[in-house]
Amino acid sequence: MLELDNLVKSFGGVVATDHVSLSFAEQSLTAIIGPNGAGKTTLFNLITGHLAPTSGRILLDGENIAGQSPASIVARGIGRAFQIASIFPTLTVEQQLIAAVAAHQKSNERMLSAFPPLPAKQRAEELIAQLALGSVARRRSSTISHGDQKVLDVGLALALEPKVLLLDEPTAGMGPDERWAMMETVQRLWKTNGMTLIFIEHDIDIVFSIAQRINVLSYGAVLASGTPEEIKGHPKVIEAYLGSEDAGAAA
Numbered sequence: 001m002l003e004l005d006n007l008v009k010s011f012g013g014v015v016a017t018d019h020v021s022l023s024f025a026e027q028s029l030t031a032i033i034g035p036n037g038a039g040k041t042t043l044f045n046l047i048t049g050h051l052a053p054t055s056g057r058i059l060l061d062g063e064n065i066a067g068q069s070p071a072s073i074v075a076r077g078i079g080r081a082f083q084i085a086s087i088f089p090t091l092t093v094e095q096q097l098i099a100a101v102a103a104h105q106k107s108n109e110r111m112l113s114a115f116p117p118l119p120a121k122q123r124a125e126e127l128i129a130q131l132a133l134g135s136v137a138r139r140r141s142s143t144i145s146h147g148d149q150k151v152l153d154v155g156l157a158l159a160l161e162p163k164v165l166l167l168d169e170p171t172a173g174m175g176p177d178e179r180w181a182m183m184e185t186v187q188r189l190w191k192t193n194g195m196t197l198i199f200i201e202h203d204i205d206i207v208f209s210i211a212q213r214i215n216v217l218s219y220g221a222v223l224a225s226g227t228p229e230e231i232k233g234h235p236k237v238i239e240a241y242l243g244s245e246d247a248g249a250a251a
């Protein structure tokens with residue numbers, strides 16, 4: 001349903017995205033990995049409309065959305081978690097989710113008029129339960145843990161009911177236990193909400209245990225794409241990315 005076709009993005013002489021062709025099946029869970037500077041975030045910025053590609057197509061359900069504005073791409077169902085929980089530090093977790101749900105319902109008013117949505121508060125409560133944020137729901141977001149703030153960021157993206165959700169390093173800045181808890185939450189949300197989820201992650205253990213498919217980028221290009229088993233045994237990946245220690249483990 002989401003397909004990148006020969007996508008290229010150059011910044012002057014730097015080719016950050018080098019003829020990338022990838023497809024993401026509906027309701028799949030895919031990780032994007034690669035060394036620093038491999039072009040992972042650039043790829044997300046192209047998909048969300050924050051960057052226009054130099055060439056190539058981004059097909060969502062067959063329609064080319066490459067170069068459209070971020071707002072129009074969000075409206076088409078591609079969401080992304082940003083660090084927005086910290087932008088409204090005086091609002092509680094619950095207030096932020098209610099505001100996000102209400103804003104989404106407002107923007108879809110005409111479309112939804114035939115099917116009245118749940119009241120925003122009720123939908124926000126559902127999200128709080130899914131996000132396991134019940135114990136902090138009435139606290140200002142500036143006073144909750146870094147991990148909970150990142151979960152709230154995911155929830156604010158989910159309030160827009162995306163078909164495709166992009167998460168750029170959801171576990172960044174977390175300790176090991178918090179990382180696994182975060183990824184369990186992400187996995188649960190993915191299963192419950194029936195969406196296509198694509199995440200960038202540096203923690204290889206998390207990637208191999210959670211992702212259904214893994215795309216490896218190197219110097220902007222796709223080095224390998226496959227299931228965790230295929231990627232673990234891929235000679236180019238072992239050589240360029242996993243290193244000799246993991247090569248031994250993967251053998």
Ligand SMILES: Nc1ncnc2c1ncn2[C@@H]1O[C@H](COP(=O)(O)OP(=O)(O)OP(=O)(O)O)[C@@H](O)[C@H]1O
Pocket residue numbers: 011014015016034035036037038039040041042043
């Ligand atoms: N706005 C920009 N202007 C110029 N060069 C850029 C810009 N954005 C990214 N680049 C370059 O494009 C390449 C890919 O960067 P990108 O941030 O996409 O990599 P990444 O894989 O996300 O890295 P990291 O893991 O460090 O976040 C790098 O060489 C980077 O310097």
